[in-house]
Amino acid sequence: MSSRRVFGFSKPRVRTQACPCEVRRIAPPERVRIPIALPGQPPLAPAVAVGDAVKLGQAIAATATASAVHATVAGRVANIGVMHGTDGREVHGIEIQAAGPQDWIEAKVLGILERTSWDDLTSTLVGLGAASPWKPKAMQERMGPGELRPIHTIVIVGSEREPGLAVQCHYLTEGRQDLLDSLAVIRTLAGEGARILLLVPEAMRAGLGEEFGAIEVQPVTDRYPDNHWQRLLARAAGVGHTNVARAREGGFLLMSAEEAALAGRSLREGLPRTAKLLTVAGGPLAEPVTVETVLGAPIEHVLRELGFDVQEGDRVILGGLWHGHAQFDLQAPVTRTTDGLQVLSAGDVARLEENPCINCGRCTSVCPVRIQVAVAARYAEFGLMDEAYDRGAHACIECGLCAHVCPARRPLLQYMRFAVLKHEDCLVRDSEGSGECLDCKLPTAHDLPSAPRAESWTDDRS
Amino acid sequence: MRRPPLLSVAAPPHTHDGSRVSEVYAWQSLLLLPAAAGGVWVWGLGGLRTLLLSVGAAVLCEWLAARARKRDFLADFSIVVQGLMLGMLFHAGTPWWLVLVGAALTVFLGKHFFGGLGSYPFPPALLGYAVLLLSWPGQLDPARRLANVDVPFAPIPPLEAWRAFGAQAADGYPLGGLLLGQQMGGVGSSMVLLLALGGLALMAGRYIPWRTPLAFLGGMALTAGIFHLAAPASYPGPLFHLLSGIAVFAAFFLAADFTCSPVNPWAQVVFGLGAGGLAVVIRTFGEWPDGTVFAVLLVGLAQPLIDKIHPRPLALEVPTR
Numbered sequence: 001m002s003s004r005r006v007f008g009f010s011k012p013r014v015r016t017q018a019c020p021c022e023v024r025r026i027a028p029p030e031r032v033r034i035p036i037a038l039p040g041q042p043p044l045a046p047a048v049a050v051g052d053a054v055k056l057g058q059a060i061a062a063t064a065t066a067s068a069v070h071a072t073v074a075g076r077v078a079n080i081g082v083m084h085g086t087d088g089r090e091v092h093g094i095e096i097q098a099a100g101p102q103d104w105i106e107a108k109v110l111g112i113l114e115r116t117s118w119d120d121l122t123s124t125l126v127g128l129g130a131a132s133p134w135k136p137k138a139m140q141e142r143m144g145p146g147e148l149r150p151i152h153t154i155v156i157v158g159s160e161r162e163p164g165l166a167v168q169c170h171y172l173t174e175g176r177q178d179l180l181d182s183l184a185v186i187r188t189l190a191g192e193g194a195r196i197l198l199l200v201p202e203a204m205r206a207g208l209g210e211e212f213g214a215i216e217v218q219p220v221t222d223r224y225p226d227n228h229w230q231r232l233l234a235r236a237a238g239v240g241h242t243n244v245a246r247a248r249e250g251g252f253l254l255m256s257a258e259e260a261a262l263a264g265r266s267l268r269e270g271l272p273r274t275a276k277l278l279t280v281a282g283g284p285l286a287e288p289v290t291v292e293t294v295l296g297a298p299i300e301h302v303l304r305e306l307g308f309d310v311q312e313g314d315r316v317i318l319g320g321l322w323h324g325h326a327q328f329d330l331q332a333p334v335t336r337t338t339d340g341l342q343v344l345s346a347g348d349v350a351r352l353e354e355n356p357c358i359n360c361g362r363c364t365s366v367c368p369v370r371i372q373v374a375v376a377a378r379y380a381e382f383g384l385m386d387e388a389y390d391r392g393a394h395a396c397i398e399c400g401l402c403a404h405v406c407p408a409r410r411p412l413l414q415y416m417r418f419a420v421l422k423h424e425d426c427l428v429r430d431s432e433g434s435g436e437c438l439d440c441k442l443p444t445a446h447d448l449p450s451a452p453r454a455e456s457w458t459d460d461r462s
Numbered sequence: 463m464r465r466p467p468l469l470s471v472a473a474p475p476h477t478h479d480g481s482r483v484s485e486v487y488a489w490q491s492l493l494l495l496p497a498a499a500g501g502v503w504v505w506g507l508g509g510l511r512t513l514l515l516s517v518g519a520a521v522l523c524e525w526l527a528a529r530a531r532k533r534d535f536l537a538d539f540s541i542v543v544q545g546l547m548l549g550m551l552f553h554a555g556t557p558w559w560l561v562l563v564g565a566a567l568t569v570f571l572g573k574h575f576f577g578g579l580g581s582y583p584f585p586p587a588l589l590g591y592a593v594l595l596l597s598w599p600g601q602l603d604p605a606r607r608l609a610n611v612d613v614p615f616a617p618i619p620p621l622e623a624w625r626a627f628g629a630q631a632a633d634g635y636p637l638g639g640l641l642l643g644q645q646m647g648g649v650g651s652s653m654v655l656l657l658a659l660g661g662l663a664l665m666a667g668r669y670i671p672w673r674t675p676l677a678f679l680g681g682m683a684l685t686a687g688i689f690h691l692a693a694p695a696s697y698p699g700p701l702f703h704l705l706s707g708i709a710v711f712a713a714f715f716l717a718a719d720f721t722c723s724p725v726n727p728w729a730q731v732v733f734g735l736g737a738g739g740l741a742v743v744i745r746t747f748g749e750w751p752d753g754t755v756f757a758v759l760l761v762g763l764a765q766p767l768i769d770k771i772h773p774r775p776l777a778l779e780v781p782t783r
Contacts, residue, residue: 007667008489010479152783237781250781315470321477328471342476349470350478356580358483361671361725369776374725375769392775400475407481408580414473 010405011366020166023174023277024291026305028098032072032296033083033333035093036061044069046094052077057105057272059127060094068129072274072294075099086318086325086335093333096296107270121189128266129273151194151253154186155236158200158257160339162320163224165279166290167339171261172204179257180211182264187214198257199232224322225368225399229254241369241395259336276334282343283308293334299341300330313346322400323413352403352411354381363402363412369395373402377415385419393419483579486720487539489669493660494546494650494715500643501550501650508554508611509649513546515558519565520545527574540579544568547715548587550650551708553604555611560601564590584762585719592755599750604646615639619646620706621751624698632698640705651711654704661714670718673727677734678713679704684735685742703742707752712741716754722762729771736768737761 036044044061047068048054053076059068060077079095110116110124156179158172171179186196198217200208205219218236221227234242237252244254262273274294281288284307293302299318303310310316310330317324318332320340334341363373371392379388393416402412502509520541528535536542548568552561571593572586573579582589595602605618616623616634623631635645643653651657665672682703689697703709708716717723717737724733737757744753761768 005479005481008481008486009666009668010481234779234781239779239781241776242779242781246778246780251783252781310467310469312467313470314467315472315476317474317476319474321475323474324476325474326469326471326476328469330466330469344470344476346470349472350476352472352478355483356578358486358580358720359723359725360486360668360720362668364725370773371775372726372772391772395775395778398474400477404475404477405479405481407483407486409478409482411473413475417473 008407020288020290023170024289026291026293026302028073028102028294029297029301030098031078031095031298031301032098032294033093033095033298033331034060034069034072034296035083035085035091035333035335036069037092046080048077048080048094050077050080053100054096055103055105057274059129059272060096068127068272069094070129070272070274071096072296073098074102074104084329084332086327086332086338088325088328104271109270110267118189121185125185125263125267128263128271150251151190151248152251153195153197153236154190154253154255155233156183156196156198156255156257156260157229157232158198158204159220159222159227159232160201161229161256162322162324162340164281164288164320164342165340166288167277167279168257169201169204170277170290171257172200172208175261176209176211178261178265178268180264181268182260183212183215185264185267186260197236199236201227225397225401228368228397228399230397231368243397258339276336276338278302278334278338278341280306280341280343282345283310295336296333298331298333299327302334302341303330303343308343310343311346313349315344315346315349317342317344322404323398350409352406352409352414355408355410357410358408360407362405362407366401366405368399368401369397371395371402371416373412373416376419377402377410377412380415380419380422385422388415388419389423394423396420483538483540486669487543489667490543490664490715491539491546493664493669494543494550496660497653497656497711498546498550498650500653500656501554501648504613504643504653505554505649511558512552512554512556512561512649513549515561516549516552516565517542517545519562520548520569523566523569524573527569531574531578533578538579541569541573544573544585544587547585547651547711548590550711551587551591551648553602553608553647554649555604555607557601560594560598564594566590567593580721583722583765584759585716585722588716588755588758592759595750595755604648608646613646615644615646617646619751620702621745622646624702625751629694629696629698632702635702635706637701637705640702645706647707648711651708652706654710657710657714661710661718664714670714671720671723671725671730673730674718674723674734675713677731678717678738678741679709679734681735681738682709682713682742683738685739689742689746697746703745707745708754709741712754712758713738716758717761722765724765724769724771726769726772729768732771733761733765733768736764 044063046061048060054060054071054074056071056074058071060071062068073096075096075098077094078097082090083093085091158168160168196215198215199220200217201222202219203222208217220232225231230243233247233254237247266273275292276295277290277292279288279290316327318327318338318341319325321342324340357374357378359374361374367373376388376391376393380393396416398413400413406412498513524541525535545565548564568586568590572589573582576582600606605622620635641655645652661675664670683700686700686703690699717734724730740761741754741757744757
């Protein structure tokens with residue numbers, strides 16, 4: 001999966017494995033923690049209080065425009081407060097303790113799609129918590145002209161976020177009916193003029209049936225990092241490099257096949273989405289397995305159900321090995337953008353340290369967006385963020401290839417992130433507009449791209 | 463209830479290809495060995511003594527420096543490579559004290575004075591050797607020190623012969639002999655064929671950059687070719703330049719030192735062409751017959767400037783339909 005080394009030279013060779021044909025369903029957890037905001041953004045307003053009884057699928061937090069977060073187990077609200085997000089930063093969240101019968105709320109099934117008005121469809125989707133893909137057009141009407149350009153291309157990614165995961169592919173195989181349902185809805189919402197692009201791994205192109213006839217299906221490479229979502233988006237948008245926010249400005253919308261398919265399922269069943277697929281690897285598993293659990297389930301629960309015994313010093317990663325987040329707390333929840341859960345035993349952990357760079361240039365030569373990694377990392381290491389920016393740190397897509405091939409084992413991706421975050425931080429602290437950071441005195445008047453953190457729009461509710 | 467386990471937390475990626483710095487230098491020293499063995503074959507025990515003394519002294523100095531700077535001793539193999547390269551630059555009759563001084567200069571001045579591996583601006587062995595060459599030119603002249611050694615080839619280094627007797631002196635050196643190291647010079651630094659084979663193997667494994675050495679040889683051939691075409695009677699052809707002295711050694715092992723050569727493709731080409739061209743110019747007009755040493759040092763000085771030639775990082779764009 002990772003890479004093949006030939007005499008010193010390594011080039012990751014990533015092939016899409018056959019999708020494991022079966023999704024293992026695991027028992028619902030006794031407790032869920034559901035984030036109701038992204039770091040740095042105002043949280044959604046809780047619609048419940050501590051001690052309230054909630055049903056499965058009940059809205060527990062909402063915004064003024066009625067987009068909502070739903071309970072993924074039935075029980076009692078145990079806690080409302082601050083928790084840790086996947087990346088370790090604090091976010092607001094709601095904890096629910098499972099109790100009693102797992103009853104769903106009443107389903108609200110829409111009638112026949114063709115006879116439903118655009119407004120009804122949108123508000124239903126928003127109420128089901130599947131707001132994001134449709135929100136832009138809704139916002140376009142509510143926010144007045146000029147704020148966001150209308151969407152003309154919707155890119156649905158059916159390839160995985162990173163090597164070793166097998167989540168999106170399920171929606172091209174046994175979950176395809178949900179995806180097809182959803183594509184019909186997207187077509188209705190986006191209008192006839194819009195282009196809908198479904199990106200599928202080359203190996204799976206042949207397996208797709210005639211049902212996808214009306215959709216533009218584009219096979220994409222299975223080489224990493226060429227199949228990194230940000231690279232796929234740039235290719236689909238016909239530019240050298242872009243990120244989700246900029247592509248959105250240009251009218252391109254990126255969504256995962258999972259998010260699209262589950263919105264389709266929600267609409268058909270009239271119930272909000274609670275499910276999340278997750279590829280788990282490591283520990284006692286000889287082969288990775290894909291399991292279905294619920295949003296907000298603690299990773300400890302998932303691991304226990306699969307027979308893991310996490311030891312002191314192990315590394316538990318939400319996401320994949322290339323750009324997933326190592327967790328310090330086994331209570332961390334599964335979120336919408338979590339496609340993987342990997343456990344590395346203490347002996348297998350790759351230790352990156354602050355070793356000196358020998359200037360071999362492997363990092364620079366593997367960088368898919370041509371960052372001068374070796375130099376930029378040294379600038380970031382010594383606090384010269386301007387220079388690190390100049391050498392391309394801001395363009396980083398966090399594919400992790402540089403640190404993967406570094407013989408000195410330097411934490412190169414961390415240096416790139418550090419440069420980006422430090423810069424954002426400076427901008428925040430320069431709220432008075434003095435032009436320089438109050439702490440480090442660096443100038444803040446950069447033409448900063450919006451942070452390349454958000455992988456997809458789904459992040460606004462992760 | 464059991465305390466939850468303390469987990470290992472770090473930034474991604476959580477996967478590594480397993481390469482190490484020590485592996486890079488282990489391969490470099492390993493692939494220098496054939497040429498060193500060739501040098502011993504030509505120069506006998508005197509050659510072996512020089513090599514062992516040089517490597518041993520370099521390692522000893524490294525131990526002292528590592529202790530003083532509180533660094534891991536021999537964590538990477540780089541000092542073995544430097545000691546070996548220094549020994550290969552010396553001729554077989556170099557006095558023992560000169561080898562010791564050279565090794566000390568290499569380690570203390572060349573490497574640690576600038577901050578150690580990754581920070582030095584010149585190949586340490588080359589800097590140490592250049593200081594000795596300026597200080598004790600007579601002692602380092604193989605023609606003078608090895609005059610009483612019986613060798614099956616011309617007892618004058620080819621470059622000196624050319625400078626003394628003109629381009630027709632080059633005819634006294636069959637190219638095949640030069641290729642096999644049949645020339646007066648250092649222990650192993652003139653074993654052209656074995657050095658080239660080792661260098662090509664290192665290139666294939668990406669243990670040295672591949673553009674820099676090729677550009678170096680190209681720059682040398684180009685400059686020598688221009689001189690030769692202008693006045694064939696005074697200036698020998700490119701092949702003579704490439705095969706004599708330490709040209710190939712410098713191309714694959716000195717100019718291609720990661721730490722003091724550029725990273726980006728075009729910068730590597732410029733660096734190589736510049737160093738190679740300058741080497742021929744110094745060989746032609748300079749006071750030292752093998753100006754390659756100084757050419758690499760001079761261009762190394764310009765490396766921060768040359769490294770300003772780099773591809774532009776991709777800019778984040780707003781796509782338009």
